[in-house]
Amino acid sequence: MIDRIATVTPYLIPAEPVKDQWWARKAYVLVRVETRDGIVGWGECHLLTFREDAMTALINLLSEWVIGRPAHDIRAFMGEAFGRFGQQRPGVEVYSAFAGIEIALWDILGKRLDVPVHCLLGGACHESIPVYANIYTPYIHPPTAYADVAAGIAEQGYTKIKLYPFTSKTTVNDGVAILEAVTDAVGTDVDLAVDLWRHASPARALALARATEQFNLMWIEDPFAPTDAASMRYLRDSIEQPLLTGETLPTRREFTELFERRAVDIVNPDICLSGILEIQAIAAMAEPFYIAVSPHNSNSMALGTAAAVHAGIGISNLAPVEYFPFFETALDNVCSGRLSVKGGKIVAPELPGLGVTFDDGAMIRFRA
16 A cells, blocks of 8 residues: 655754854744655755745645655655756755655655665665764854864764854964964874855965865865856866865755866755765766765754765765764754764764754644
8 A cells, every 4th residue: 555645844943042152043934745554754855044934835835746646656756846846046945855755755665664764775885984073153253263162073072073263254374373273283194174155266276175175174175056066176186175065055066066076075955955866877977087075964963964874884985974063952952863873984874864853742833
């Protein structure tokens, strides 16, 4: 008997009005999908600031199209979703809504078959997944503050850290001073990556890259918008460090020019924007171009991370998965099963589905 989708419900967990001296808390949009047989799966949508209401409204509208479909026909569902709505120039919210629903459907299928999701995706290429700690801050801090935060992260066992030492308002010397302080604090056993967050011109990006060669960076991320493949290729031809981009690109179609131009070394599609099937398709496209995949994950460290790990375990050309230690416990009061980072890695999960369980009673007040 075919089990069909009975309900699709969005939940909005708002950002807490708490301002930390280093980072600001964020909101989350989750999707609860239940089948007629009573199996519940949870997914998460990639959420940009100030778009919470738009995202939940989209999920409620799309639910009318989703309800009644076979819960196990995930590939057909995503193919039709991209085909039907992808021709209408959708924004990231539409892709994120479908990704959240798709992730929930994988959770349901894993629970129905009593296996982890990664076992449904062809099995494991890796016994564990390396992660890097993102220590983003929206505030201006001196080099000593960066050094203190990075040292604290390294003490927790993280061996890879990404930071943002350059902004449109900082000089080259300002950013280099931050990197020097962080390197002195964490030592040479911790690898560093730098995110430029699309603020640079080709000339500035080249200057920043050459000034940071001494730090042997894992990569330089997003010097320009990921749609600017020509500038990416120019920079890649001019520097030694690897280049990474792609977090805002939803499907393999948007990545095609980057691959064909061999414009980057690593791409980072977001797991809650592209979804599990699409991120694996992007990885398969990247592999013959010798391009690695580092899943972007500015989502919850519970559900978003679980989805990224299950998808990443089956990606042979995998690079470290993004992880935000500062967001780590944000959903701990409403769910259990959050994957643990030990020694900078997450071991392949063994619980059925995604392995993350939500408390329906605790989630009631967040129903959107």
